[in-house]
Amino acid sequence: AQKITQTQPGMFVQEKEAVTLDCTYDTSDPSYGLFWYKQPSSGEMIFLIYQGSYDQQNATEGRYSLNFQKARKSANLVISASQLGDSAMYFCAMRPFMNRDDKIIFGKGTRLHILP
């Protein structure tokens, strides 16, 4: 079965600290993509970062980095120097490539609260 697991329902982090959001996935497809999205209270899903299963290096986008450990099937999001505007829901997601499937499978999310 293809599944995304996010075990942290909520997290509280002091502003300017780094934060790691956990994500593990399950798929039998050898080729897949992993995503992180941010969803503020407005509801719109904002794409943050992407990691392909065959990418040799961990993806980075500004303050976001993805700690990809393929053997452990984990894809944790690291946010450096957190800001108050980072408070939101964060979703880990996956798209298996084998069947040329376009659908994205999402986890249940982690609500991140940044404290001033």
Next chain:
Amino acid sequence: DAGVTQSPTHLIKTRGQQVTLRCSPKSGHDTVSWYQQALGQGPQFIFQYYEEEERQRGNFPDRFSGHQFPNYSSELNVNALLLGDSALYLCASSFGLAGGRFNEQFFGPGTRLTVL
């Protein structure tokens, strides 16, 4: 450059009624995907439209149907509404079918449907 737009923003219906939600894709995009996000959950894939045809479908009953118009905009129709259909309905647009490659989906702000 307008992003993905959805209408209406909010909608209240009663059980048994029918509802139509609308989505206009980001400029230059020709593919529209629909997701249902129940409260406290991650989005779940409903279906995807490309070239005015339903290309892929998630695990949703036939009460959920859709349409794509020649200008690439799309509608999601839900018949015989149930209380469990209450959710945020997200539309995402992209260019072409992703197949086995990265293809970013841009999400709209969603339509919040409440069924009483």
